[in-house]
Amino acid sequence: MTTPKKIAIIGAGISGLAAAYELTLKARRTGTPVDIKIFEKASSPGGKIITKKDDSYLIEGGPDCFIIEKPWALQLVKELGLEDELLNTSSRASGTFVFDNHALHRLPEGVMMMVPTKPLPFLASKLISWPGKLRMAGDLLVPKRKDGGDETLASFVRRRLGREALDKLAEPLIGGIHAGNPENMSLLSTFPRFLEMEQDGGSLIIGMLKRQKKMVEMMKKRPAPTGPKKTFFISMNDGLGRIVDKLSEVIGRENILLERDISQITPAPKGGWIISETNREISPVDAVIITTEAYSAADLFREEMPRLSDLLAEIPYVSSATVSLAFPRQAIPHPLDAYGFIVPKIANRRIMAVTWSSIKWDHRAPEGMVLLRAFVGGAHRQELVATGDQEMLAMVREELNTIMNISSPPQKSWIYRWPRGMPQYIIGHLERLDAIDKITNDHKGLYLAGAAYRGIGIPDCINQGRQAAGRAWDNFSS
Ligand SMILES: Cc1cc2nc3c(=O)[nH]c(=O)nc-3n(C[C@H](O)[C@H](O)[C@H](O)COP(=O)(O)OP(=O)(O)OC[C@H]3O[C@@H](n4cnc5c(N)ncnc54)[C@H](O)[C@@H]3O)c2cc1C
Secondary structure, three states: OOOOEEEEEEOOEHHHHHHHHHHHHHHHHHOOOEEEEEEOOOOOOEOOOOEEEEOOEEEEOOOOOEEOOOOHHHHHHHHOOOHHHEEEOOOOOOOOEEEEOOEEEEOOOOEEOOEEOOHHHHHHOOOOOHHHHHHHHHHHOOOOOOOOOOOEHHHHHHHHOOHHHHHHHHHHHHHHHHOOOOOOEEHHHHOHHHHHHHHHHOOHHHHHHHHHHHHHHHHHHOOOOOOOOOOOEEEEOOOOHHHHHHHHHHHOHHHEEOOOOEEEEEEOOOOOEEEEEOOEEEEEEOEEEEOOOHHHHHHHOOOOOHHHHHHHHOOOEEEEEEEEEEEEHHHOOOOOOOOEEEOOHHHOOOOOEEEOHHHHOOOOOOOOEEEEEEEEEOOOOHHHHHOOHHHHHHHHHHHHHHHHOOOOOOOEEEEEEEEEEEEOOEOOHHHHHHHHHHHHHOOOOEEEOOOOOOOOOHHHHHHHHHHHHHHHHHHHHO
């Protein structure tokens, strides 16, 4: 009897869990015994995904949804048999507000990402000034860039849509997804489709309209989707933690080793990898999939593979925090007829955005109460994440008072800090990934996956985890 192959996964965030799930499936399908272990330094699995139930509130500490346009999260949910538990965004509201010039303005209908696609609501909106609107329309005339290659989000938007569109739309809407700074964000690594749209349509607006048309035609050709209709953003009735829970069950909780802080990974003399914790060495494994933050991965290779370590350490991160607050409905004067608001950097406030969580999602707060979730920090105000709980709460309350006119104290609040929680794909990211790949491809049984590399959203992380597992499996088989 051959000894089962041993594979270690470092990090039990969604990328690590997805990798373990894929290997578990392959092992079961082929009847191949494989010893899969996940090493996680925290006391629970899930990484950035934290769902907490408190009385009748459901709080998401990190992500609160995923998009269905990238299919990997939805597909996993279906495979796990959880499709019936999917939660659409609620139909009692829609859209979002932008805080500008001391007031909340509704993001005009038809603005897709940052590109206006419906002239009338756009022209009627007071969010963008008339010169700003005219400049955005100039996108139809600005020639497309001839040389390919990367560009920052800021330079691209200034070139195509003008300064005001960058400040009021692109920075909070697109930059906000990474909590990043548009002045250094690599467009090719974050939103390459903007560059494709420019090339395809000669203009961003025409490119977006063409893309919409293509999508509609594609949907018509596809067989009608089975099951209930799904919204673009989607969550789970019991929060995203439900996916972590189900994955843990399928992988086997005994295979997820918690409070195991890995300190070093070194090539074993006879092939395979030696994984060490501060005071102990784990018997060598045939393959290792590292799904930790890039700076943690850098520490693991510091001694034996310094070049890889340096490259990983170069991927920058920013810090953020989420502050959830529960108010009685009557304490909030605003009609709450959207999913929340975003705050451009130029507004010079101390919060980046607020989701009106119990408006956007059902099952988040008891009857008569409203759950709001504020985002603090990000590339522009990272220092705020380090403030103490009382100070942070007071600051968020002041901001909510200024922006939404909420003067009474919340009945409950929950704070989650994410120091160095958001990887930044800055200019040079793709070249860095190429250099990292060159090194890992030369080392049998070594794989990297996760938010630091090719997509920070949950669907991308799941895809990267499963792909890394697939490569590890193929390597075993060959
Ligand atoms: C506030 C916030 C809101 C977000 N909102 C959304 C959203 O709505 N939708 C969306 O799609 N995405 C969102 N994201 C992004 C998304 O949640 C993350 O990119 C994704 O969950 C990261 O998964 P991961 O497995 O790659 O990494 P992580 O979740 O970071 O997991 C890495 C794991 O590795 C462990 N680890 C690190 N070092 C070691 C070590 N030495 N030994 C052992 N274990 C180690 C860590 O403890 C951690 O559990 C959000 C992120 C944040 C911070």
